[in-house]
Amino acid sequence: MATVPQAETSPASASNSRGRRNTRASGDDRERAILETAEQLLEERPLSEISVDDLAKGAGISRPTFYFYFPSKDAVVLTIIDRLVADAGSGQEAILTALAEAGPQAGLRTALQNLYGAFRSRPGVVRAGSDLRATNQEARDLWAQVMEGWVADVTAVIEFERSRGTAPAGQPAREMAIALVQMNERAQYATLLGEEPSLEGDRVLDVLIEIWLRAIYGTAEPG
Amino acid sequence: MATVPQAETSPASASNSRGRRNTRASGDDRERAILETAEQLLEERPLSEISVDDLAKGAGISRPTFYFYFPSKDAVVLTIIDRLVADAGSGQEAILTALAEAGPQAGLRTALQNLYGAFRSRPGVVRAGSDLRATNQEARDLWAQVMEGWVADVTAVIEFERSRGTAPAGQPAREMAIALVQMNERAQYATLLGEEPSLEGDRVLDVLIEIWLRAIYGTAEPG
DNA sequence: GAACTGTATCAACAGTGTGTTGAGTGGGTC
DNA sequence: GACCCACTCAACACACTGTTGATACAGTTC
Numbered sequence: 001m002a003t004v005p006q007a008e009t010s011p012a013s014a015s016n017s018r019g020r021r022n023t024r025a026s027g028d029d030r031e032r033a034i035l036e037t038a039e040q041l042l043e044e045r046p047l048s049e050i051s052v053d054d055l056a057k058g059a060g061i062s063r064p065t066f067y068f069y070f071p072s073k074d075a076v077v078l079t080i081i082d083r084l085v086a087d088a089g090s091g092q093e094a095i096l097t098a099l100a101e102a103g104p105q106a107g108l109r110t111a112l113q114n115l116y117g118a119f120r121s122r123p124g125v126v127r128a129g130s131d132l133r134a135t136n137q138e139a140r141d142l143w144a145q146v147m148e149g150w151v152a153d154v155t156a157v158i159e160f161e162r163s164r165g166t167a168p169a170g171q172p173a174r175e176m177a178i179a180l181v182q183m184n185e186r187a188q189y190a191t192l193l194g195e196e197p198s199l200e201g202d203r204v205l206d207v208l209i210e211i212w213l214r215a216i217y218g219t220a221e222p223g
Numbered sequence: 224m225a226t227v228p229q230a231e232t233s234p235a236s237a238s239n240s241r242g243r244r245n246t247r248a249s250g251d252d253r254e255r256a257i258l259e260t261a262e263q264l265l266e267e268r269p270l271s272e273i274s275v276d277d278l279a280k281g282a283g284i285s286r287p288t289f290y291f292y293f294p295s296k297d298a299v300v301l302t303i304i305d306r307l308v309a310d311a312g313s314g315q316e317a318i319l320t321a322l323a324e325a326g327p328q329a330g331l332r333t334a335l336q337n338l339y340g341a342f343r344s345r346p347g348v349v350r351a352g353s354d355l356r357a358t359n360q361e362a363r364d365l366w367a368q369v370m371e372g373w374v375a376d377v378t379a380v381i382e383f384e385r386s387r388g389t390a391p392a393g394q395p396a397r398e399m400a401i402a403l404v405q406m407n408e409r410a411q412y413a414t415l416l417g418e419e420p421s422l423e424g425d426r427v428l429d430v431l432i433e434i435w436l437r438a439i440y441g442t443a444e445p446g
Numbered sequence: 447g448a449a450c451t452g453t454a455t456c457a458a459c460a461g462t463g464t465g466t467t468g469a470g471t472g473g474g475t476c
Numbered sequence: 477g478a479c480c481c482a483c484t485c486a487a488c489a490c491a492c493t494g495t496t497g498a499t500a501c502a503g504t505t506c
Contacts, residue, residue, distance in 0.1 A: 048357065051491085061455080061456090062455070062456050064496090065455055068454065068455075071494095134269070135271045135354075140418075171430045176430060179431060179434055182410045183406030187405045187406075197367070207401075208402060214441045214443045218437045274462085286464090287465090287484075287487095288483075
C-alpha cells in the first residue's frame with residue numbers, strides 16, 4: 001500500500017539527520033526560531049531572495065552560528081518540507097478505504113481534498129520545495145518518493161477496479177496513474193501559486209475529479 | 224485561434240530586445256558564439272552550474288565583454304527559449320485542421336507528437352527554461368503565454384466537439400483544457416528529463432492520448 | 447574550587463560569483 | 477588627421493557562501 005516516508009524523526013529523540021551536528025542540550029529554541037523564520041519569510045518572498053543572513057538575523061543569531069544548527073539554507077527548507085510531507089501523508093493513509101466506503105466519486109474527492117488541504121495553507125513552502133528541486137538532489141529524491149507512494153496507491157485502485165469489472169481495460173494501470181498524479185501535481189501547484197493560466201481554487205477538485213473518473217471508468221467512443 | 228508568440232524578431236533586422244545594447248555591426252559572431260556555448264553547456268549541466276565566465280570563455284571573450292552582448296545569463300537562456308518556442312509554435316499551427324482531417328485520435332496524436340518532438344532534442348534547454356521560471360519573471364510570462372495559446376486551442380476543440388454532439392457535456396471546456404495541458408507539460412517534462420517516476424519516452428503519447436480522449440469524449444459510469 | 451568537557455557564539459577570513467567603471471584599440475568616414 | 481563608434485578588458489565594488497579559531501560559559505568530576 002506504499003506509505004509515505006516518515007521523515008526520519010524517531011519517536012522520542014529529536015536528532016534530525018539534517019539538523020544540528022550532534023548535541024541535545026538547550027539551543028533547541030534557536031533551531032525552532034530558524035525554522036519559524038524560514039517559514040515566515042517564505043510566505044513573503046521566494047527562497048532565492050532569502051539569504052542565510054536573513055535566517056540568522058530573524059532567529060537572533062549571527063551567520064556563523066546559523067551553521068552550527070544547519071549545514072545550509074537548503075537543509076532548513078528540506079526539514080520544513082519533511083514535516084509538511086509527513087503531515088500530508090498521515091491524512092493520505094486511506095485512499096483505498098475511502099474509495100471502498102464512499103464509492104469512487106466521493107472517495108476520490110475526499111482523498112484529493114485532504115492532500116490539497118495539507119499544502120494550501122503554506123504556498124510559500126510548497127514553492128520553495130519546488131524551486132529546490134532545480135538545484136538539490138535531496139529535494140528531488142524526497143519528492144520522487146512522495147510521488148512514487150501516490151502512484152503506487154492509485155495503480156492499486158485502478159487495478160482493483162479493473163479486476164472487479166467496474167473499470168474498462170486500457171493503457172497499463174501504473175502508466176495511467178503516473179500521468180494522473182502528475183496532472184494533479186502540476187494543476188494544484190499552479191492553482192496554489194495563482195499562475196496564469198490555472199484553475200480557480202474552488203474549481204480544481206471538480207475538474208481534476210472529472211478527468212480522473214473519465215480516465216479510469218470511462219471509455220471514449222468518438223463519433 | 225491563438226497563435227504562439229513570435230519571439231520579437233522583426234523580419235530582417237537582427238536587433239533583439241534581449242540582446243546587444245544597440246549596434247548592428249560585426250560582432251554578430253560573438254553573439255552567436257555565446258548562444259551556442261550556452262546551448263552546448265546546458266546539455267552538460269544545469270544552468271545553476273554555469274557561470275557568466277563559462278559562457279564568456281566558451282565564446283572566446285572576457286566576462287565584461289559578455290555584458291556587452293547580453294545583460295545577464297538569464298537573457299541568454301531566454302533568447303534561446305524564444306527561438307525554441309517559435310519553432311515549436313510553427314509546427315503547432317494546425318491542431319484544428321489535423322483534427323478535422325484525421326479525426327480525433329490520429330489528429331491529437333499528430334499534434335502532441337509535433338510538440339514533443341520540438342523539445343525532445345534539447346532537454347537541457349527545456350530544463351533551463353523550467354528552472355528559470357523559479358527566479359525570473361520574464362521566463363514565467365513567456366511560458367504563461369505559450370500555455371495560454373495551447374489552452375485556447377484545446378478549448379476551441381472541446382467546444383467544437385461538444386457543439387457537434389460528438390463529445391458529451393461536462394466541466395467547462397476551458398477548465399478541462401487547462402488541466403489537460405498542464406498534465407502534458409508535467410508528464411512530458413518528467414519523461415524528457417528521466418525523472419522517477421515518469422513514463423517511458425515511447426509510452427508518453429499513448430498514455431496521454433488515452434486520457435485526453437476519455438476526458439473529452441468519454442463519460443464515466445462507475446459501477 | 448580548580449581542572450575538564452562539550453555546547454554555543456561570533457569576528458574575521460577566504461572564496462566565488464555578479465555586474466560596473468573607465469580606459470583603451472582600431473576600423474570607418476568626412 | 478580628427479572624430480566617431482563598435483568593441484574589448486583589467487580592475488573594482490558588492491553580495492553571497494562557508495570556514496577558522498578564539499572565546500564564553502554551564503555543567504560535571506575530583
